[in-house]
Amino acid sequence: MMIPVRCFTCGKVVGEHWEEFKQRTKEGDENPADVLDELGVDRPCCRRMLVSHKDLVDIVAPYQ
Amino acid sequence: MSEFDVEFIDRSEDDRDARFVVRGVTPAFANGIRRAMIADVPTLSIDELRVIENSSVMFDEMIGLRLGLVPLTTPPGEFEEGETVTLALDVQGPATAYSGDLVSADGMVAPADENVPIIDLKESQRLELEAEAVLDHGKTHAKHQGGVAVGYRHLQTVEVVGDLGEFADDDPQILRGVIEEDGELVPTEEFGNDLRNRYPGKEVRVEDVPGAFVFDVETDGSMSAPELVLEAVDSLYARADELEEAVQL
Missing domain, CATH: 2.170.120.12 (DNA-directed RNA polymerase, insert domain)
Incomplete structure (x- = not known):
């Protein structure tokens, strides 16, 4: 639904970087790996949190 | 209370990440600090x-x-x-x-x-x-953890023991962490974590430096990394004092 606040595995706060990551990869068309490096998301466990996330709030919103 | 020798290797601008060498501690104490950073420092x-x-x-x-x-x-x-x-x-x-x-x-x-x-x-x-x-x-609860991905490794030294033979296998010699070279601390990322890049054509032996540990500390932002480490050490001393008091007759 919403981006998890922290990485499930290590506990780093990843929610902080979501909007910038989304904006730069979707609209800026940048390479996600480079964006993650610049954001300081180094570990694979934190990177998958951002890479594999899909916002679903807009899809759920009409049903409540 | 004994003194420890602490030397920073890198430290981020916002002070949330730090890497430093501590000398003169036992493996048990090093692990105690690590565990205290994760579970004992309240946030x-x-x-x-x-x-x-x-x-x-x-x-x-x-x-x-x-x-x-x-x-x-x-x-x-x-x-x-x-x-x-x-x-x-x-x-x-x-x-x-x-x-x-x-x-x-x-x-x-x-x-x-x-x-x-x-x-x-x-x-x-x-x-x-x-x-x-x-x-x-x-x-x-994990939400009260101040430290995120806190760990330590032995500080290592690399000793050149001879030349590689002419037809020796050219296998990668991967080493991660920090090595000490003539008193200088070199993170292994500097040579791509591969000892072949630093000592081409040499046969090397890697050894741990006794009593020296490289700590990697990252905090979630509730306090700075140096504050977290000091709080962790204080909590260890506080518990030792508590034990001393409890066992006295």
């Missing part, structure tokens, strides 16, 4: 909510969990264990409620990260609540 974290209005698409409990995971700045020594701080959040849609929208009743306590999205609010949705942040240990 503030939202634990209870009074929801006034929540017409968002998430249940109160889900909002509560997300708010609990937001790190709050916790100045060391200012709060007692179990002490609470009240925070408030009031966002009217269409908007996104961020961790930065939390308003704290105490000037020393604020969300460490301000851009964590809590919940997306649509037209006519509203989130209004009061939250109680409580000071507790990482043992109780």
